[in-house]
Amino acid sequence: MQTEKPNSLTSQILQSISNASLIPFLAILTAVILGGIIIKIVGGDPFLAYKGLIQGSLGSAKALSETAIWATPYIFAGLAVALAFKGGLFNIGAEGQLAVGAVFSALIGYGLPEWLGYDLPAIIHLPLAIGVGMLMGGIWAGIVGALKAYTGGHEVINTIMMNYIALNTTSFLLNGVMKDPSPNNVIARTPLIAESARISPLFEGLRVHWGFVLALLVAFLIWWLLNKTTLGFEIRTVGLNPDAAQYAGINVKRTIIVTMLLSGMLAGLAGSIEVTGLNYRHELGFSIGYGYDAIAIALLGKSHPLGIVLSSFLFAAMRNGATRMQFLTQLPVDLISMLQALILLFVAADAIVRYIYRIKSKGERVVLTRGWGG
Amino acid sequence: MKKFYFVMALLIVASMILTACGTPAATEAPAATDAPAVTEAPAATEAPAATEAPAEVTQEDCVTEEVFCVGVVTDVGKVNDKSFNQSAWEGALKSQEDGVADLVQFIETADAKDYAKNIGTFGDAGFDVIVTVGFALGEATVAAAATYPDISFIGVDQFQAWEFDEDAANDVANVTGLGFPEDQAGFLVGALAAAMSESHKIGAVCGTDVVPPVWRFGEGYKAGAAYADGLNGTTTEVFVVYHSDVGFDKTFTDPEWGAQTATSMMDQGADAIFGCGGLTGNGAITAAAQAGKYAIGVDADQYLTLPEAAPRMLSSAMKLITPGVADLVAAAKDGSIKPGNFTGLAGYAPYHDLESEVPAEVNAMMEELNAALLDGSVTTNVPPVKP
Amino acid sequence: MSENNIVLEAKGITKQFPGVLASDNVNFDLRKGEIHALLGENGAGKSTLMNLIYGLHRPDKGEIIVNGKTAAIHSPNDSIALGIGMVHQHFMLIPVFTVAENVMLGDETVKRGSLDRNAVAAKINEISKQYGLDVDPNAMVGPLPVGIQQRVEIVKTLYRNAEIVILDEPTAVLTPQEAEDLFRIMHDLTARGVSIIFITHKLKEVLAVADRITVMRAGRVINTVLPSETDSAQLANMMVGRQVILTVNKKDHVAEGEVLKVEGLSVRDQRDLETVHNVSFSVLGGEVLGIAGVQGNGQTELSEALTGLRRPTGGKVTIDGRDLTGKPPRIITQAGLAHIPEDRQRHGLVLSYSVADNMALCDYYHSPFSQRGVIQPKALDENSRKLIKAFDVRTPSPFVNAGKLSGGNQQKVIVARELSRNVKLVIANQPTRGLDVGSIEYIHGEIIKMRDRGVAVLLISAELDEIMALSDRIAVMYQGQIVAVVETKKTTREQLGLWMAGAHVETTQ
Amino acid sequence: MDWRRFGFIALIIIVLFSVVVFIGQVKQPPLLIITSMLATTIAVATPLTLGALSGVFCERAGVVNIGIEGMMLTSAFFGWLGAIYSYHIFGFGNWTSIILGVVFAVITGALMALLHAALSVTFKVDQIIGGTVINILAVGLTGFLNRQLFFGQGSVFGGNVPGSPGVLQTLHIIPLTELFAPICGASEICLRNIQAINRVFDQKPIALAAILLVFISHYILFNTRWGLRTRAVGEHPKAADTVGINVTKMRYANVIIGGMFAGLAGAYFTIESVPSFEPLLTNGRGFISLAAMIFGNWTPIGAWAAALVFGSSQAMLINMQIFRDVIPPQLAFLQESYIVGLTPYILTMFILTGIIGRTTPPAADGVPYEK
Secondary structure, three states, X not given: OOOOOOOOHHHHHHHHOOXXXXXXXXXXXHHHHHHHHHHXXXXXXXXXXXXXXXXXXXXXXXXXXXXXXXXXXXXXXXXXXXXXXXXXXXXXXXXXHHXXXXXXXXXXXXXXXXXXXXXXXXXXXXXXXXXXHHHHHHHHHHHHHHHHHHHOOOHHHHXXXXXXXXXXXXXXXXXXOOOOOOOOOOOOEOOOXXXXXXXXXXXXXXXXXXXXXXXXXXXXXXXXXXXXXXXXXXXXXXXXXXXXXHHOOOOHHHHHHHHHHHHXXXXXHHHHHHHHHHXXXXXXOOOXXXXXXXXXXXXXXXXXXXXXXXXHHHHXXXXXXXXXXXXXXXXXXXXXXXXXXXXXXXXXXXXXXXXXXXXXXXXXXXXXXXXXXX | OHHHHHHHHHHHHHHHHHHHHHHHHHHHHHHXXXXXXXXXXXXXXXXXXHHHOOOXXXXXXXXXXXXXXXXXXXXXXXXXXXXXXXXXXXXHHHHHXXXXXXXXXXXXXXXXXXXXXXXXXXXXXXXXXXXXXXXXXXXXXXXXXXXXXXXXXXXEOOOOOOOOOOOOOOOOOOEEEEEOOHHHHHHHHHHHHHHHOOOOEEEEEEOOOOOHHHHHHXXXXXXXXXHHHHHHOOOOEEEEEEOOOOOOOOOOOOHHHHHHHHHHHHHOOOOEEEEEOHHHHHHHHHHHHHOOOEEEEEEOOHHHHOHHXXXXXXXXXXXXXXXXXXXXXXXXXXXXXXXXXXXXXXXXXXXXXXXXXXXXXXXXXXXXXXXHHHHOOOOOOOOOOOO | OOHHHEEEEEEEEEEEEOOEEEEEXXXXXXXXXXXXXXXXXXXXXXXXXXXXXXXXXXXXXXEEEEOOEEEOOOOHHHHHHOOEEEEOOOOOOOOOOEHHXXXXXXXXXXXXXXXXXXXXXXXXXXXXXHHOOOOOOOOEOOOOOHHHHHHHXXXXXXXXXXXXXXXXXXXXXXXXXXHHHHHHHHHHHHHOOOEEEEEEOOHHHHHHHOXXXXXXXXXXXXXXXXXXXXXXXXXXXXXXXXXXXOOOOOOOOOOEEEEEEEEEEEXXXXXXXXXXXXXXEEEEEOOEEEEEOOOOXXXXXXXXXXXXXXXXXXXXXXXXXXXXXXXXXXXXXXXXXXXXXXXXXXXXOOOOOEHHHHHOOOOOOOOOOEEOOEEOHHHHHHHHHHHHHHOOOOOOOOOOEHHHOOHHHHHHHHHHHHHOOOOOEEEEEOOOOXXXXXXXHHHHHHHHXXXXXXXXXXXXXXXXXXXXXXXXXXXXXXXXXXXXXXXXXXXXXXXXXXXXXXXXXXXXX | OOHHHHHXXXXXXXXXXXXXXXXXXXXXXXXXXXXXXXXXXXXXXXXXXXXXXXXXXXXXXXXXXXOHHHHHHHHHXXXXXXXXXXXXXXXXXXXXXXXXXXHHHHHHHHHHHHHHHHHXXXXXXXXXXXXXXXXXXXXXXXXXXXXXXXXXXXXXXXXXXXXXXXXXXXXXXOOHHHHHHXXXXXXXXXXXXXXXXXXXXXXXXXXXXXXXXXXXXXXXXXXXXXXHHHHHHHHOHHHHHHOOOOHHHHHHHHHXXXXXXXXXXHHHHHHHHOOOOOOOOOXXXXXHHHHHHHHOOOOHHHHHXXXXXXHHHHHHHHHHHHOHHHOOHHHHHHHOHHHHOOHHHHHXXXXXXXXXXXXXXXXXXXXXXXX
């Protein structure tokens, strides 16, 4: 690397603030400014809107608690996508894996005591509910991994197809055998899970629960796994150069499957924790697109677990603060989706951001996906 | 920076185009588009409502006694979903127009986990009435009712399992569920379609049958056709298709599928199509109207909301959420609201342009049936929930 | 020939690439009807200069004069219009197109909106006849032998009425006989007034065919000489900038014990074509067996099959008597194989990993680099520092990304990693391709060291000189078969060239 | 032509049709079922065909396009918006407005494609990420604008969604009925059969255009200068560059052409099929298009054939529902619409395994060109 003479002290400082966080930060800034302009154009008050966003997400203990609740599945799902990215795979199907995880956690949560005929202790029941959900999410993605490894079927299309299959199948189950049989229930949802399968809240009176702490722990665990273990080394090697990985004696096919399996397990965990920690049941709803949000989070966090925790918070704050924003301004919540899309656009096309803010590129391009050839 | 300016310039130009188009439209457009809606449908909203309010009323004023505020919390979905969320919101708007409410506001739910938070946002701000839309909010509504005992809650499509009696322990004194006999509306248009069909084949294209109101519409339609057959001595073949082959998030929002399904039915001889199920149904209605067959709408009088299908709109199976919500809000204000279940109006819409095509005896039959359903002498025999 | 006959002149050409001054005030001229050789090592700036002339890149400074006029060459379109044609080292042919389609691409003949393939075919046939370049216009290019593909490239330039033809390393992929044929074609062309720039790093060829020779080194022109006034040693000296030992120092050595034994091996490539048929040979401990052959005769698939990267479809591979047919790379590596892969950036390295990580690429999973599934950074670090020193890898630190090193040092990282292990067999596939002379000498020395230690070495190379310099025995591969195995001392270049070209021989081992 | 692939496609279609005919024959004559299904198949396949053509042009030029879904959605919105504005605000007539709507949709598709081209060709963003960005942006943009322009106080139409000027009408271009009517004479059945058969060809303009475009695209790609250069750029951009073809320009142009196809597909939803826009109305059809493109081995005719497979599976689903009450008990699983609804997705995954013959993408597909 040739060193270029920095032209001023400011640019020197800018350079020293690690490039890793600079671009995402500027991307967010640009998107927020653009978003403000858009709000103004449509006749809203951007300052009031952003005030609402901040109040609603950070303004009180309750607001913070709700933000953490939103952040929890985002962290898991973001890690899922990021882990796949590290392994050179694009898991666009976190949505479906999440649904599968949620369905199976709910099934264990309400169904197992019923089937056994007696209550289980929480120490067995809760880990079992979470574990099964996680595993099923993993298997759901693992199928795609296996198809990729053995037939070359591209994971992007296959995870999307598996999304549809997951959503159709959960609809089928939740309208059929798993439907809450309580009188007068008309919607597709499972019965409430047993007390023993529920994660307890962190604080009295707030909804934030231990699942959030688990999310932070898992983020650390994934960082450790990727950077400190032989499995992580294998995943990264396959991701960066599958030919070299094969040459180095790594079982590339197995690593692809393991990567998808782990990725799906993380996404499944997102669903499991929503069921066991927050909703205590799984309910069919209109999807808000966790899968796509997770991609944005992974990209924004540069696939680094710490980055993902931070960007999950950002997205969670936006989603959570949207209620207050809407309450104050009556602006549509779609605005949040658009802000997120803009952030993603600027993060993905960092060249635009570099151009606007005159930042030199480091010149190294990270290959995330490899066309259809794989 | 050049590119940045370019982007800015583009945005400014875009904004100018949008506002330029917007300004005249606000004054001119209603004449062209809303004319029928404004005169005939009280449901249609009018822009100036907010400005007519005496003084600037803001959310902060809701805590005071004299300002009457109504908040609407939607189910996962948007207030412009052209379906029950929108109808409920329009009911709130109507109450504002009628001078009942001083301020109406909505919060759209992005995810089921936000139900409680969203209701609480209105509750903490001291709103007087909170309308929650959809069965899924039922439990959150009842829970919030306990937290905010001074606020009246109206739950649209929320059947209250308890019967209100003064001393029962599980009474929730400030929740009223608003429900509708959709099967009766379906029954009426089913009978009408069967009586009007020349090919003796009629169709219905619906959203998913796991949503009970949709199922009741569809089954009511079948029952009505059979009833009319019995009266007229005909045999009518009824195709009822529910869009249950996709995930829940698409079943009501797939107009293309609705249109294709209706077309397929018409290819097989159907000459009257009932579209029941949000936008999916709208697709079917439009396709039927385009093909010159009889189109039958749902929920509101869709002659007014689907102008492109209006010329062939025979009738609509109506479930009047908007007036129902407005009436309950008014009742809440004057204190006459009763906890428990409130049954809103269902019926069939006028024939409008096709009035001349409906024979007198068919019209007579319809009026008779409507009366009979109301007084209970005819029943649809459709259970409230799919068995 | 007089000065007036100059058809092309480059004056003061300078081109800076990030980190490299690829062309430094270069002057060069080409006369009508001559073959002007441009000689230099890999990375000397020959190809850059030609790409500048051809318009693929723009020079930072300097001008190009064609037929006496300053030419503004912004793109290949401009150079084509000026009558310049170029045959690239890596062919610019589209495998799924026919010869005619490839030839007409960019200069299509169109009749009523539709491609006029017949007219193009007719013109190709005409050119073929005129210059003795036999090609079938309707053949798909992909399956054609490289020699023919090269002809297609030449036809492509002639189709565009090129007066100046640039040939970039044209003989690298040819057998000596095919090269002879190419030289004949080149003379035919010059006889018809075409001028040729002939880029190469092979001294013998230059002396044989060039009218003038310009030597480049590190982006600069060193000198322009006539073949009659120079010799190999002088040219090599100019190329490298110091005295070059042109032969490898190799003591006689007794080879014993069969290490690698290959019996009846057959392999299919990714297109499912059998590119290695029924190959049998063996390599003894302490000998270098060279596999000679023109590129694309199955060497790649052979080495992939031997190293576990590809499953053979038939036959048997044993190392030290242990059957390793179709086993995965790790098992074979553990059995004592060191593999220097053909494409170092694709197979040998993870470019965005540090040198330290790359040096443990094949051993990361066991002690001391890993303990119970956890990587031990300290062990990686120590290992890399030791190897960097032992193998003279020029890197600022073990933590620098391998991608930042020069080609020679990248190859040294691989060699260090592979040869530092306790191995019985080395398979080196094109170990010196694209390297500077210093690195080549170093790697040759390391290979011989292994041999002298009693390790079996299988050397696969397209460079016949390299094969002859290093090998004790030579096997010649042609169309997926070993057509001859001989002792190096008992054969000649010419004989090997004949075998490489497919001349039938009775082989006795 | 890849006969094995086409044979397989024909087999699937025949199987799907046979199932429905077998079940439905108690209610309807087989001919009517077949023609009705064919008509539905062609209509349903229209956006898939156009989407797949969009992919073919992009990817033949070496740019992976998984943003078809987003392009379709945006075009559907702006096409519809254009038609409404033309009609209500600029005061054009019904037909002019409808045509303008199609034009708007196509332009929108082109603009979205321009963004994709800028991302992937100029900024060299990972192309699959770029496409994902387009998809996410499309959802946010259309959802927001649909809401902001048509809802609430102060919006353009005062809170009501105005009626659109209508949809494109069915064209009766092959007059089988008229031709055969004299031959049939008084035979009622003959006439009815002819009418049923004629129904297959009575399609709306975009559906007919799509079929025409398939063959035009095929001709362009494989027989013209443009096609040769496009394919060259997608196979080996450097080779194209060395013969003076501007790789950047070719890629931009083809991605934009692809965007226009996606735009036309968008117009199908809101201007040909139904005259209204709904958030997310494309419902993943862009991804199915992508699968059709791959199954069709990146050729227009192949992609069309694959789109017909998906179309016929949709037609089967609709008819299965119509005949739900006469499904024989041994085929009871066909009553579970969720399960039958999985057909296209499972089919897609099956196709991608390559069991039905391998597909080869253009060699440089997805690889940014660096000189």
